[in-house]
Amino acid sequence: MNEAKIQKLDSAIVSSSKKIKVLSALTWPAEAEDKFLEGWKKGSPQLPEIKIQAPDVTKSVSVLEEIVQQCDQQDPVEKFLADTAQSYADAGHMLLNVGTPEFTAYSTKIYGRPDAVYKLQGITAVDGAKFFLDVTDKLVGNADIQPLETDISAVDFAGWLKAEVDEFFEHDAVEVVLDPNMSSKALAGATRIRIRGSAIFSELDKDQLLYHEAYVHTATQLNGKKQINLKSLGLGAPRTTRTQEGIAVMAELITNSIDITRLRRIALRVIAVKMALDGADFIDLFKFFLDAGQSEIESVRSAQRIFRGGAVKDKVVFTKDAVYLQGLFEVHTFLRVAIRDNRPDLVRNLFAGRLTMADAVRLAPLFQNGWLLPPTYMPGWATDLRRLAATMAYSAFVANIKLDNVTLERAIDLEDEMRNLNG
Template sequence: MDIKKIETLDMALMQASKKIKVLQALQWPLGAEEKFLEGWRKGNPQLPEANLERRDYSDSIAALEEISARCDHDDVVEKFLSETAQSYAYSGRMLQAVGTPDFTTYSTKIYGRPDTLYKLQGMSAVDGAKFFLEVTDSLLGNVHLPPTPADISAQDFAGWLKAEVDEFFCHDTVEVVIDKSLSSKALAGATRIRVRGSALFSQLDKDQLLFHEAYVHTATMLNGRKQSNLKSLSLGAPRTTRTQEGLAVMAELITNAMDINRLRRVALRVLAVKQALDGADFIEVFKFFLDAGQSEEESVRSAQRIFRGGHVKGGIVFTKDAVYLQGLIEVHTFMRVAIRDNRPDLIRNLFAGRLTLADALRLAPHFESGWLKPPTYLPGWASDLRRLAAVMAYSAFVSFIKLEKVYLERAIEFEEELNAV
């Protein structure tokens, strides 16, 4: 390993990636959502106007591709640097192509497509989304599932969240700010978590956003900043988005912070991305979310997320929203296999910075040697690997139970069979 070369490339990557901020560049104009809903409610919906400025990232792209070309892929650290630089270069090219087919071409290079088959499983994220929706469809409106009231203001939520992050991030300062233009309820960075000013939050939202945004996204970025030998582990590199979101959704599930509506939102986004790729326009995607039970406000925000940077007539879309379910499937499987193969250390490595699953595996020798540091901030569910191992081991076992052969009355039959013995 050429330490001096890695240090030079690492610093160059930190500098060259600074100007490429994907979500910031794809924000819709203020008032676009309200204007669309005004027309919708009058019975005259019009495709929204969301023409985004195409910025020139040529200098950044050239610098990033030059960094990538200098890396030796036989060295795992240089391979990490090369692939990270290339993902930023793809993002720059994507942002230069907003509103054109090339936008989606680069989006799928970075985030993938929801209909891509997992080679060894013969299924796609679309298949997974359909399964979750089929299972939960019959539960919607069930009197045994009381609704979750959302009556906590953004101001009150932000105050509560600030107290929680101050306690957890005891060596760093993390701000919590209210942002009226945010499309999601919360968005985390290394030193700042933004909260949507117009949103109302439920008690369940509090846990979900704490474990997802703060204890995963902010934690991994801060942990990456503490890597003295590889500073670029602190970058929110586009190539790490799938693993990051998968890890964050996994955190919601394992801490019981996810409810049926949240699970359905994740699944619906996958199908909506697929529909938009196949040509559905903004109004059709909006109606899809609305028909699935979302409010008008949430439906327009959900549709907006998919068309940001694309074209509201369909076919040109931002595919990022499909990675939440894809990432969950991949992270959950990775953790199960890591436990099966007696490699729980790989799970801890995922929190040491912004990494992909492959990075955690390839860089494992450098964590073992101490060249890379273990995470400073680790959420409770991931810090006790013995407990996590028990959950993953049980999860692996129950996957063998064939539910299609089981029905509720079987519980009575089984008991009678035991008593007859």
């Protein structure tokens, strides 16, 4: 390992990636929502006209691509650096092509497509999304499932969240701030968690956002910034998004913080990305979300997320919303295999910075010899490997149970069969 070379390349990536900030560059003006809904309510909806002035990151892209060429990709650390630099370069190209088909090409290179087939499984994220929607369709509106009360203001929610993060991140200061110009309810970085100022929250939102945003996104980035030998682990490189969101949604599931509405919202976005890639425009997606039970303002924001590429038609799509289910499937499988193969260290590695699952495996020897540091912050569900192992083992077994021919009446039949067997 050439440590002097690695340090030089690592520092260059940290410096050159600073101007490439994808989500903030693609933010829609706040008035776009109101203008569209005004036309919708009058019966004459118009496609929003969005002008995005993405930053000129040409120089940064050039430097990052030069870094890629300098890396020896047979070395695991230099491979990580090359992949990270290329990821930021691809994101830079994406920003330089807002409003064009090239934007979509780079988006799918970074985040993937929802209809990509897992070769060993023969399924796609769209298949998973349709399954979740089919299973939950009949539960929507069931009188036995009480709707959530959404009555916590953004100010009150931010105050509660601040107290929680102060207790968890005992060695670091993490701000919680209100931001009126966000499409999502919350967005986490290493030292700041932003909350949409106009949002209203439920009690369930508390755990969901705490475990998802703070205990995964903020924790992994803070842990990465504490790395002495590889500062790039503290970057939110676009290539790590799928794994990051997979861990975060996994955290919601394993802590019982997710609910039917949230699960359906994730699934609906996957379907919507596919629809947009197939030619649906902003109004088509707005109606799709509206028909699925979302409010008008929620439907606008959901459609907006998928058209953050500077156009609202013609297959110019920001495909990031497909990664939530893709990442969940991949992380869940990864954790199952890590437990099966007696590699609990890989769970810890995932929290030591912003890594992909491949990084966690490839860099494992460097965690083992101490060149890379273990994470300072990990949520309880990930640190208690006895409970995690039990959950993963059970999950692996029940995945083999086929429900195709099973009905609720089968419970009665089974009881009778057991009585006759034991009598």
